[in-house]
Amino acid sequence: MSGTVHEFKIEHYDQAIALWKRTPGIGLSSADAHECIAGSLGRNPGLSFVVRIDGIVAGTILCGHDGRRGLIHHLVVDPQFRRAGHGRMLLTAALEGLRAEGIDKAHLLVFRSNLDGLAFWRRVSVERVELALFSISMK
Template sequence: MHPPLRPFLAADHAQALALWRRTPGVGLSAADAEQPVAAFLARNPGLSFVAQAGPRLVGTILCGHDGRRGMIYHLAVDTGHRRQGLASALLAASIAGLRAQGIEKAHLTVFRNNPEGLAFWARAAVARHELALFSVPAFPHPVTPDLHSTHPPRESGP
């Protein structure tokens, strides 16, 4: 049995960031700093969740939508709490929240060098091989030193 879920609060940021840092395959950027996460949570109530075992955060999912499609970020479960259905429960809670708000589908991105993440999502979602993902920065967002990722640097395009 996994720990109970509850809504992700802005006050959870420090523990969530610590979990993301120790989770292989999670890429972090300036958007994962305290203020941007708090703003994201405020804009998307009832969609992001955490699991807490005692005083420690052991699972997270960030979820939001633009009124048309949902986006899922940072589904992460602490190593000692994996294989207990926690990731699936976090995902189900966010999908139920999206459904309650009339959103019929959510998208997510998984780094190709994240085999555990790819395996989970291959079981939990539909892979869209016909799509290509592109990113257009609105302005430069250097990775802040305290949010650095353990990911190898990704190639940047022209």
């Protein structure tokens, strides 16, 4: 089935969060709350997208930037719609948006246990194994 890419609007949130929750390998946190996603979409218009098939959200990508580097979150395609190019369509749309903003590189994080996600990203990008990830909680 072929899907169509649309800008991610907050009206897509309920279907998107349901997709993220039922997809193995996707890490969710308080940053994925409705109000946080609405804020991100407002700060980064034209960078996040959904793919819709028969009226449902079958895939998502959240994307933003800090003026220097892009950051990609939640590139997810429902397993029943994978291997049809939807992930690449979403990624292409987000990268085109970043390029239009003058951003020439984007980063993303994938859980080591997410084998499907790792396989996808290894096909479309370069893995940086020399870097270590650190996180600071502001709570």
